[in-house]
Amino acid sequence: MxxxxxxxxxxxxxxxxxxxxxxxxxxxxxxxxxxxxxxxxxxxxxxxxxxxxxxxxxxxxxxxxxxxxxxxxxxxxxxxxxxxxxxxxxxxxxxxxxxxxxxxxxxxxxxxxxxxxxxxxxxxxxQRSGTATQHVQQLLRSGAVGRPLVAQCNTLWYRPDAYFDVPWRGTWASEGAGTLLQHGIHQVDLLNYLAGPWAAASGRLWRLARDTETEDTATGTIQFASGLIAQVTSTVLAPRQSSAIRIDTELATIELEHLYGHGHANWRITPAPDVPEAVAAGWQLPEAEVPSGHxxxxxxxxxxxxxxxxxxxxxxGASESFGLLTAMYQSAQDDGRLVRPDELTADNAATRSLRAEVTELRPEVTELRPDASQTTEIFG
Ligand SMILES: NC(=O)c1ccc[n+]([C@@H]2O[C@H](COP(=O)([O-])OP(=O)(O)OC[C@H]3O[C@@H](n4cnc5c(N)ncnc54)[C@H](O)[C@@H]3O)[C@@H](O)[C@H]2O)c1
Known part of the structure; x- marks a missing residue:
């Protein structure tokens, strides 16, 4: 040394x-x-x-x-x-x-x-690391693929009941919030890193199946300063797990699908039909590859x-993307209205606690489920 x-x-x-x-x-x-x-x-x-x-x-x-x-x-x-x-x-x-x-x-x-x-x-x-992320961010920010228009941002993970047996999981006091903060944070932060800054966000929290205080599913919409509109879903109830971002711009569809980390093979850039081949060829990912990761x-x-x-x-830039999540939780507390960054002042309750209304849709008597503790590869 x-x-x-x-x-x-x-x-x-x-x-x-x-x-x-x-x-x-x-x-x-x-x-x-x-x-x-x-x-x-x-x-x-x-x-x-x-x-x-x-x-x-x-x-x-x-x-x-x-x-x-x-x-x-x-x-x-x-x-x-x-x-x-x-x-x-x-x-x-x-x-x-x-x-x-x-x-x-x-x-x-x-x-x-x-x-x-x-x-x-x-x-x-x-998830912000890796050569593909840097390349795609540059394509979006330089305007090479035109104006970003519509996006999907999905964190469809599976966490069985046993995952919430750990005492610090599933409560507002120890985790701060549910799946949007714990799991959705990765894709929401990545989308904001690629296409931010965000300009307004709305959110809704749902408890569909898990016995937690916090949400097991969250949905929302993010409006970016560029005009891009994104639909967000984060859940712990998806048996075929997937983390995905899709951004449709004027000239291309940019897609990422992976689970807990991505390399070049997880990204796909599809040009619009009228984009010349020579132009689309310039969008290819660099040859040297570093996957995302710790x-x-x-x-x-x-x-x-x-x-x-x-x-x-x-x-x-932690407070920028944490602010975006905070806006989604505040929105959930305020019946799903759009919340803007300038509302997140220190005297705003949502900046001190993300605790918000969760719509309970679990049936009163839940059926016996298969032993989900067999599930492997749980992370995040
Ligand atoms: N970046 C990622 O992909 C990723 C993946 C997993 C976990 N995490 C994050 O890492 C953190 C830890 O998660 P984990 O899954 O490793 O949890 P874990 O329960 O496996 O480990 C937490 C450890 O912290 C210890 N601990 C708890 N309170 C402590 C305290 N006050 N002082 C000292 N030690 C204390 C526990 O004894 C335990 O060893 C969380 O913030 C989690 O969200 C991030």
Whole structure:
């Protein structure tokens, strides 16, 4: 290791933390020096797998004794804001798992604390990473494919009842909100990254089948500053799972279909019938391919921190896309009206809590379902 080695600490050693450890260990200018988690046995087992970093019994002792350069927050969403503020106060940069917090006020507090401490605040929106995303964003923003007109943004995932047995899932207090915030965030954020900024949004929350406080399904509409109109669905009730974005522009249909990450094969660009072949040929994805994922986004952030350069835009702007989700939750509380960004001031209740009205459509007596705990590949 060189003298510029970034000492990294992971807080929370569950599922997401593995991807962070893998990326840190693969980065030439970073080392995993410390971890902490609520369950010390789990933290010790994690440490054994990932290069034997020191294990601490609290974030406070970790910050005081290990003095990390970078704190990576992999704990449940409601814990992120306070932990980030403590890390900034101790002089560390913060890389935070999605959702960055459970309210827009907290996301703004995290951004302000980073600025005040002169530290960086990165959020893991890993779906923004990868060569195809950058290419498509450039096609849309340069006007090469004409004006964007209509979009679909679908997060059709399957989470059985057993998924909600984990105590922090399914409640407003610990998760902040339901599937739109936990799962839909990836595609909604990606669509805004590709085609934003957003100008207004509406939303509706539904509980169709799961025994949760929060929504198991959300629907909504986003109006972008460009005039693009997008229909959004996020659900945990879709047996054939799919994450998808489709944007129809004046000259092309741009489609992405994947589940938890995408490479070039997941994207398709179809020209309108009257577009000359030579023009459409210029839209092809670049030959060199980097798929989306935790490693590319975390390496982009660690590269910037190691060299003192600005963070890549794939990891910044958390309050912009969190604001979009906040507008959808506020709309659900206000009978589905369109909500605009300038309404999201600090005195607006939706900026402090996403809790909103969920329309209950579950039958009173639910039938016995097959044992869904057999389902594999659950993430997010
Ligand atoms: N980017 C993605 O695709 C992705 C995928 C999965 C999870 N996540 C996010 O990662 C975060 C963690 O999710 P997960 O699935 O790994 O959860 P998990 O339950 O598997 O792990 C959470 C860990 O945090 C620990 N923990 C809880 N509260 C703590 C506290 N106050 N201090 C220290 N440790 C604490 C728990 O003991 C556990 O080890 C969530 O924000 C989740 O949304 C993101």
């Amino acid at each position: 060189t003298s510029t080695t970034l000492r990294c600490a992971i807080v929370g050693t569950g599922d997401a933390a593995r991807l962070h450890a893998e990326a840190i260990l693969a980065h030439p200018a970073a080392e995993l020096s410390a971890v902490t988690s609520l369950n010390l046995d789990v933290a010790r087992a994690f440490a054994k797998t990932w290069g034997e970093p020191a294990v601490y019994d609290s974030l406070e002792s970790l910050l005081a004794e290990a003095a990390p350069d970078v704190v990576l927050l992999c704990t449940p969403p409601a814990t992120h804001a306070d932990a980030a503020l403590a890390a900034f106060a101790a002089g560390a940069h913060v890389i935070c798992e999605k959702p960055p917090a459970t309210s827009l006020v907290d996301v703004r507090r995290m951004e302000a604390a980073a600025r005040a401490a002169g530290r960086e605040f990165a959020v893991v929106f890993q 490693t590319p986004i975390l390496h982009g952030v660690l590269d910037a921190l190691a060299t003192g350069s600005a963070l890549p835009d794939i990891a910044t």
